[in-house]
Amino acid sequence: MLTLNANDITPLYKQLYQQIREQVLSGRLAAHAKLPSVRDLAAELATSRNTVEGAYQELYAEGYIYSRERSGYFVSVLDHDVAPLPAAPKPRAADSACTPVDYRYDFHPARLDPASFPSAIWRRCFIESLQEHGRELAGYPADFQGDWELRCHLQGYLERSRGVICEPEQIVICSGLQQGLDLVAHLLKESHGSVAVEDPGYPLPRSVFHNNQFRVVPVPVRASGIDLVRLRESGASIVYVTPSHQLPLGYVMPIASRLKVIEWAEAGGNLVIEDDYDSELRYHGKPIPSLQGLRPDANIIYTGTFSKILSPALRMSYLVLPRALLAPFRALYRDYFPTVSLLEQKTMERFMAQGFWERHIRRMRITCQKKHDALLNSIERHFGNRAVVVGQGAGLHVVLQLLAENPGEAEIMQRAARQGIHLLPFSATCATGESGAANLLLGFGGMTSAEADEGIRLLSGLCFGNSSARAD
Amino acid sequence: MLTLNANDITPLYKQLYQQIREQVLSGRLAAHAKLPSVRDLAAELATSRNTVEGAYQELYAEGYIYSRERSGYFVSVLDHDVAPLPAAPKPRAADSACTPVDYRYDFHPARLDPASFPSAIWRRCFIESLQEHGRELAGYPADFQGDWELRCHLQGYLERSRGVICEPEQIVICSGLQQGLDLVAHLLKESHGSVAVEDPGYPLPRSVFHNNQFRVVPVPVRASGIDLVRLRESGASIVYVTPSHQLPLGYVMPIASRLKVIEWAEAGGNLVIEDDYDSELRYHGKPIPSLQGLRPDANIIYTGTFSKILSPALRMSYLVLPRALLAPFRALYRDYFPTVSLLEQKTMERFMAQGFWERHIRRMRITCQKKHDALLNSIERHFGNRAVVVGQGAGLHVVLQLLAENPGEAEIMQRAARQGIHLLPFSATCATGESGAANLLLGFGGMTSAEADEGIRLLSGLCFGNSSARAD
Numbered sequence: 001m002l003t004l005n006a007n008d009i010t011p012l013y014k015q016l017y018q019q020i021r022e023q024v025l026s027g028r029l030a031a032h033a034k035l036p037s038v039r040d041l042a043a044e045l046a047t048s049r050n051t052v053e054g055a056y057q058e059l060y061a062e063g064y065i066y067s068r069e070r071s072g073y074f075v076s077v078l079d080h081d082v083a084p085l086p087a088a089p090k091p092r093a094a095d096s097a098c099t100p101v102d103y104r105y106d107f108h109p110a111r112l113d114p115a116s117f118p119s120a121i122w123r124r125c126f127i128e129s130l131q132e133h134g135r136e137l138a139g140y141p142a143d144f145q146g147d148w149e150l151r152c153h154l155q156g157y158l159e160r161s162r163g164v165i166c167e168p169e170q171i172v173i174c175s176g177l178q179q180g181l182d183l184v185a186h187l188l189k190e191s192h193g194s195v196a197v198e199d200p201g202y203p204l205p206r207s208v209f210h211n212n213q214f215r216v217v218p219v220p221v222r223a224s225g226i227d228l229v230r231l232r233e234s235g236a237s238i239v240y241v242t243p244s245h246q247l248p249l250g251y252v253m254p255i256a257s258r259l260k261v262i263e264w265a266e267a268g269g270n271l272v273i274e275d276d277y278d279s280e281l282r283y284h285g286k287p288i289p290s291l292q293g294l295r296p297d298a299n300i301i302y303t304g305t306f307s308k309i310l311s312p313a314l315r316m317s318y319l320v321l322p323r324a325l326l327a328p329f330r331a332l333y334r335d336y337f338p339t340v341s342l343l344e345q346k347t348m349e350r351f352m353a354q355g356f357w358e359r360h361i362r363r364m365r366i367t368c369q370k371k372h373d374a375l376l377n378s379i380e381r382h383f384g385n386r387a388v389v390v391g392q393g394a395g396l397h398v399v400l401q402l403l404a405e406n407p408g409e410a411e412i413m414q415r416a417a418r419q420g421i422h423l424l425p426f427s428a429t430c431a432t433g434e435s436g437a438a439n440l441l442l443g444f445g446g447m448t449s450a451e452a453d454e455g456i457r458l459l460s461g462l463c464f465g466n467s468s469a470r471a472d
Numbered sequence: 473m474l475t476l477n478a479n480d481i482t483p484l485y486k487q488l489y490q491q492i493r494e495q496v497l498s499g500r501l502a503a504h505a506k507l508p509s510v511r512d513l514a515a516e517l518a519t520s521r522n523t524v525e526g527a528y529q530e531l532y533a534e535g536y537i538y539s540r541e542r543s544g545y546f547v548s549v550l551d552h553d554v555a556p557l558p559a560a561p562k563p564r565a566a567d568s569a570c571t572p573v574d575y576r577y578d579f580h581p582a583r584l585d586p587a588s589f590p591s592a593i594w595r596r597c598f599i600e601s602l603q604e605h606g607r608e609l610a611g612y613p614a615d616f617q618g619d620w621e622l623r624c625h626l627q628g629y630l631e632r633s634r635g636v637i638c639e640p641e642q643i644v645i646c647s648g649l650q651q652g653l654d655l656v657a658h659l660l661k662e663s664h665g666s667v668a669v670e671d672p673g674y675p676l677p678r679s680v681f682h683n684n685q686f687r688v689v690p691v692p693v694r695a696s697g698i699d700l701v702r703l704r705e706s707g708a709s710i711v712y713v714t715p716s717h718q719l720p721l722g723y724v725m726p727i728a729s730r731l732k733v734i735e736w737a738e739a740g741g742n743l744v745i746e747d748d749y750d751s752e753l754r755y756h757g758k759p760i761p762s763l764q765g766l767r768p769d770a771n772i773i774y775t776g777t778f779s780k781i782l783s784p785a786l787r788m789s790y791l792v793l794p795r796a797l798l799a800p801f802r803a804l805y806r807d808y809f810p811t812v813s814l815l816e817q818k819t820m821e822r823f824m825a826q827g828f829w830e831r832h833i834r835r836m837r838i839t840c841q842k843k844h845d846a847l848l849n850s851i852e853r854h855f856g857n858r859a860v861v862v863g864q865g866a867g868l869h870v871v872l873q874l875l876a877e878n879p880g881e882a883e884i885m886q887r888a889a890r891q892g893i894h895l896l897p898f899s900a901t902c903a904t905g906e907s908g909a910a911n912l913l914l915g916f917g918g919m920t921s922a923e924a925d926e927g928i929r930l931l932s933g934l935c936f937g938n939s940s941a942r943a944d
Contacts, residue, residue, distance in 0.1 A: 014758075057757045063726025078728055114607035123602055130595055135586035137783040138918060175647050175811035182654065186683050207807040211658050213685075254535025256550050285529045311609040313814035315647075335679040339647035341816050342785035446610060 004045055012047055013054030020055060024064045024075055031077040035065060104420035105455030109248070109397035110312060111446025113371075116364065117311055121356050122347065129346035136342060144336050146173025146318075150349040154318055157352060161361075162276060163293030164302055164320060172319040172329075175339040177275065178208050180303055180319045184273065185212035187329055188238060192271070196236035198226055200429035202247045202275070205240045214238075218431030221246055225257030231264065238271045239264075244279035244288040248399055248429045248441055250391015252288050262295050271299045278308035280361045282394045283369040292320065299324070306348070308396060309364050310357075316340055316348060368396065374449035375442065375456070382453075382460040387440075396445035399426065402438040406463045409438050415462040421455055438463075476517055484519055485526030492527060496536045496547055503549040507537060576892035577927030581720070581869035582784060583918025585843075588836065589783055593828050594819065601818035608814060616808050618645025618790075622821040626790055629824060633833075634748060635765030636774055636792060644791040644801075647811040649747070650680050652775055652791045656745065657684035659801055660710060664743070668708035670698055672901040674719045674747070677712045686710075690903030693718055697729030703736065710743045711736075716751035716760040720871055720901045720913055722863015724760050734767050743771045750780035752833045754866045755841040764792065771796070778820070780868060781836050782829075788812055788820060840868065846921035847914065847928070854925075854932040868917040871898065874910040878935045881910050887934040893927055910935075 002019050004012050023029040035041070038056065042049045056073055059065045065073045145151065151168035158164035174180035185208060195209045199218035206216050217234040220227045226241055241261065243253035253261075265272045274291045282288060292302040305317035321329055338345075351357050372392065379389055379400060386404035391397075406412065409427055416423050426439035440459065444452050474491050476484050495501040507513070510528065514521045528545055531537045537545045617623065623640035630636035646652035657680060667681045671690035678688050689706040692699045698713055713733065715725035725733075737744045746763045754760060764774040777789035793801055810817075823829050844864065851861055851872060858876035863869075878884065881899055888895050898911040912931065916924050 054757070061724060061757045062760055063724070063728055063730075076726070076728055078731055108611065110612060112610040114610040117606050117609040119602055119606045123599060126598060126602075127595060130591055130598075134589050134591045137589040137785045138584040138586040139580065140582060140779075140784040175651075176809050178808050179647075179651070179811055189685075204807050211804065213661075252533060252535070254548070256535060256548055258535075259550055285526075285533045288534055307612075312612040312809075313609045315809065315811055315813050332683065335676050336650050337648050337784075337787070339651055339787055339811055341787050341813060344813050344816065 002041075002045060004047055004051075012051045013058075016045070016047075016051060016055035017058045020059055021064055024059070024078065029075045031075055033075045034071075035073040035075070037072055103422035105451055105458070106422040106446050107397075107424075107440075107442045107444070107452075107455060108422055108446060109424060109441050109443035110308060111396070111443055112308075112311065112364075113367065113445060116367070118356065118360055122351065125350035125354070125356070126343065126347045129343055129350055133342065133346050141338050141342050144330075144333055144338055145171065146338050146340060147342065147345040147349060150345045150352070151318075153349055153352040157357065158290075158302075158304070158320065161287060161358070162279065162304070163289030164276075165293055165296035166302075166320045170321050170323065170326065172321065173338060173340050173345060174317045174319055175315045176307070176317050177277070177303060177305060178204055179339055180317055181205055181208040181273075182212070183329075183333070184301055184319065185209055185214065187325065187332055188271065189213070192237045194234070194236045195238040195240060195273075196226075196231055196234045197240045197431075198242065198246065199431040200248055200426070200435070201240070201431075202242070203428055205273075205275070206431075209240075221249065221251070223251045225251070225253040226261070228257070228260050228264065231261075236270075237268065238273065240273045240275065241291070242275045242277065243291045244276050245282075245394045246391070247275070247277065248391070248397070248426065250394060250398065252394075253291075258291050258294060261291065262298050262300070265299045266295075269299070271301065273301045273303065276302060276304045278395045280309050281365055281368055281396065283365070283372055284393050298322070301325070309361055314344060314348075316344065368445060371444045371447075371449055371452065372398075375444040375452050378449075378453040378456040379442075382457045383463075386460075386464060390439075397441060397443040400440040400442055402440070402463060404464060406438050409435065412438065412440070412459075412463055416459065419458050419462065421458060474513075474517060476519055476523075484523045485530075488517070488519075488523060488527035489530050492531055493536055496531070496550065501547045503547055505547045506543075507545040507547070509544055575894035577923055577930070578894040578918050579869075579896075579912075579914045579916070579924075579927065580894055580918060581896060581913050581915035582780060583868070583915055584780075584783065584836075585839065585917060588839070590828065590832055594823065597822035597826070597828070598815065598819045601815055601822055605814065605818050613810050613814050616802075616805055616810055617641075617643065618810050618812060619814065619817040619821060622817045622824070623790075625821055625824040629829065630762075630774075630776070630792070633759060633830070634751065634776070635761030636748075637765055637768035638774075638792045642793050642795065642798065644793065645810060645812050645817060646789045646791055647787045648779070648789050649749070649775060649777060650676055651811055652789055653677055653680040653745075654684070655801075655805070656773055656791065657681055657686065659797065659804055660743065661685070664709045666706070666708045667710040667712060667745075668698075668703055668706045669712045669903075670714065670718065671903040672720055672898070672907065673712070673903075674714070675900055677745075677747070678903075681712075693721065693723070695723045697723070697725040698733070700729065700732050700736065703733075708742075709740065710745065712745045712747065713763070714747045714749065715763045716748050717754075717866045718863070719747070719749065720863070720869070720898065722866060722870065724866075725763075730763050730766060733763065734770050734772070737771045738767075741771070743773065745773045745775065748774060748776045750867045752781050753837055753840055753868065755837070755844055756865050770794070773797070781833055786816065786820075788816065840917060843916045843919075843921055843924065844870075847916040847924050850921075850925040850928040851914075854929045855935075858932070858936060862911075869913060869915040872912040872914055874912070874935060876936060878910050881907065884910065884912070884931075884935055888931065891930050891934065893930060 004015050008015060038049050038052045042052045063076055066076050067073050151171040154171055155166060155168045189212060194215035194217055196217045196219045197206055198221040209216050217236045219230045219234055231239060243258060261272055264270055276290055279287045292300045299322055302320035376392055387400050387402050390399040390401055409425055413423055413425055424441050426441045427433055427435045476487050480487060510521050510524045514524045535548055538548050539545050623643040626643055627638060627640045661684060666687035666689055668689045668691045669678055670693040681688050689708045691702045691706055703711060715730060733744055736742055748762055751759045762774060764772045771794055774792035778786060848864055859872050859874050862871040862873055881897055885895055885897055896913050898913045899905055899907045
């Protein structure tokens with residue numbers, strides 16, 4: 001029995017379509033059963049022929065019914081076992097799990113000052129880009145490696161301030177390190193089976209290469225750089241390093257080790273991935289020039305990002321490929337498209353072209369240094385000789401090694417959380433997932449120095465329980 | 473011999489740093505050689521101590537020299553064989569290879585009208601988003617799957633207009649189909665070895681799965697849908713299909729085949745990837761509801777995009793994962809970050825929330841239908857009975873099958889290029905890389921109907937050499 005309800009918001013033809021569809025799917029309308037003619041059904045339901053015609057057309061388009069020349073519509077043959085109608089969806093409420101917790105003291109190692117994003121300038125660059133390139137939004141971007149002008153500006157910037165020597169042809173704009181490494185992993189999978197990573201080190205590369213079926217070999221890293229003996233023993237033919245500012249320990253790889261790493265790559269036909277993630281932020285002396293710049297023609301894949309200076313939420317980073325890899329790279333990704341919005345690339349290009357990028361870097365370096373120095377003072381004041389700082393002088397975080405008796409990372413993390421303190425576990429950077437001593441990863445970019453000081457005071461309290469550190 | 477040139481734009485300390493560095497790297501300054509004291513060198517060069525101190529500090533920071541308590545700086549031990557200084561970079565000129573050619577008649581199958589992007593509204597949504605979420609740009613986005621509010625709006629939209637039944641938890645925002653499929657491929661690699669694809673079909677999925685070491689099995693597709701017998705024989709446990717609008721042939725998979733495909737997935741623990749790339753654009757009757765909506769709890773990964781209606785250059789698409797895959801998906805990508813800019817996601821969210829998205833779809837459907845109908849007229853007029861159109865009635869392209877004697881695809885492509893006509897080869901959609909008959913892939917979204925008509929006239933001319941088709 002078909003019924004139409006004129007008060008229903010669903011259009012009449014749709015109501016009819018749905019009811020017949022249900023009868024077909026449920027089998028109440030048998031295969032090859034003839035449907036009433038449009039005119040008859042319209043009359044029967046006291047509705048217009050258009051309504052019936054509309055319903056029939058949709059049922060026909062989706063194959064629920066078929067038509068025979070001059071004899072009308074018939075029910076198609078379906079397999080009724082497999083298709084109940086979809087259940088009505090539950091009403092929805094935004095799930096709190098997904099909305100980020102707001103910590104009073106956020107020591108996340110890669111947070112910037114919430115007020116630091118140059119919104120006004122970015123907006124202007126965006127508006128100009130949209131105006132100038134709006135028409136290009138109608139098609140797929142021509143170049144998988146990213147916007148040519150942006151790559152030209154990047155080339156100049158990398159050469160001037162990072163000592164990277166390359167051509168724009170070698171640059172690939174990526175939507176973050178993981179996407180860039182994923183492209184690299186696909187590319188190298190054929191010829192390489194295992195990759196060495198710094199231990200302790202950034203977990204993301206480990207997991208990207210692991211997800212690409214690489215054997216991931218942790219190699220200890222010290223102030224003198226990655227352990228070259230262990231690297232050679234590892235049998236890995238790729239090494240992922242952070243020479244300008246070791247993540248997380250903050251060491252600068254000395255020139256002697258740099259040359260040895262290059263030699264390792266040259267000799268064995270091996271490959272170095274240099275992650276230069278935050279080296280704009282060096283507070284004493286100038287930034288450390290890149291490894292790539294020492295041997296622009298070596299097997300070095302250089303990668304950098306806009307995340308640590310401008311914004312991690314824009315998801316923009318870049319690769320610099322060695323010339324030797326360009327041809328296979330382009331062959332492998334012939335069918336691919338870029339992963340970063342053209343508008344965002346054009347906005348970034350303008351931001352660089354008009355000098356805002358380097359101005360922003362200078363500004364960030366100053367404000368971050370202030371926070372950095374203040375943090376060291378706070379640590380000195382609240383931890384005194386019960387802890388020692390490792391990896392100061394650069395970037396957005398330091399590592400605090402606890403010397404005195406302490407409850408251990410897990411317990412410290414729990415107590416911290418209870419006091420609204422956000423810490424990332426240092427142990428996550430260790431291949432074993434366990435750091436011997438208790439180390440705290442202290443990011444200082446996202447807080448005011450006053451907040452950081454209070455956070456440090458609380459931390460020292462919950463590490464060593466000195467009365468000064470009651471949470472208020 | 474060290475010399476400082478005050479007229480050089482390079483700061484003095486940097487000149488000094490570079491010269492000493494070169495001497496160290498070249499070996500002219502031997503290992504352990506003592507450097508002159510800051511005071512002596514400053515005097516010798518008639519420059520300030522700060523200049524020398526600055527140079528020494530950088531050399532020290534980079535490990536070219538080391539210091540001994542109270543006895544000054546000494547040259548470090550380096551391996552001199554491996555480190556010539558970087559060659560000076562060549563001057564750069566934007567390479568034309570990267571700037572897209574401008575065709576007079578662009579039949580690319582996925583181009584939109586250059587004037588169609590809603591710039592004014594998009595700009596407003598962007599500015600509001602930047603204003604409201606500027607502070608969030610300081611940190612990494614919380615949720616790898618993408619912005620929660622955007623996913624909630626998408627859920628509502630997909631349910632209303634695509635019949636997709638899911639929760640926002642199942643949605644993943646991706647930077648294009650290839651990135652989404654890459655996530656899927658990684659996830660399924662452990663449990664699946666081969667994937668069936670439609671032949672002819674979209675080349676991108678073939679190459680993504682191939683790059684992920686899947687065996688890719690082409691299965692013929694007809695008006696009745698993908699060949700289910702061949703699918704079963706293929707031994708593949710995943711199938712990639714475009715049921716609402718087969719790419720490139722434009723067929724709608726009839727309900728009977730849909731149910732069989734679902735049955736195939738259900739029975740064998742197999743998996744269906746439904747690419748619903750352009751189904752908003754259906755010109756007769758309403759869009760065809762998704763396969764996923766028939767069995768929301770089946771093993772169906774649904775994917776859609778903003779590329780075909782709004783802009784391919786924004787690089788924004790989405791996946792809807794079956795509930796069963798959520799846990800392994802989140803485990804595998806625990807360390808990953810989203811790949812789409814937060815600003816762009818927030819802008820899109822506003823665009824949807826304020827009803828602009830669905831309004832834009834309605835507008836695009838009307839303008840594209842006009843172009844579609846006009847194209848069919850042009851084809852009728854210029855090709856007559858020498859060709860037949862396949863897959864009309866939806867999307868941004870049709871396929872033109874040439875019936876009469878013709879020079880074949882390769883020759884036609886060449887002649888077309890010479891007349892400023894851009895065609896993508898239909899054969900690229902065939903697994904063999906060769907289409908039996910000559911088929912032309914004719915996208916109509918990017919041209920005015922007048923341009924398309926002239927393009928079609930020229931095409932028919934260069935296919936069949938009728939005098940009417942001289943290029944002017």
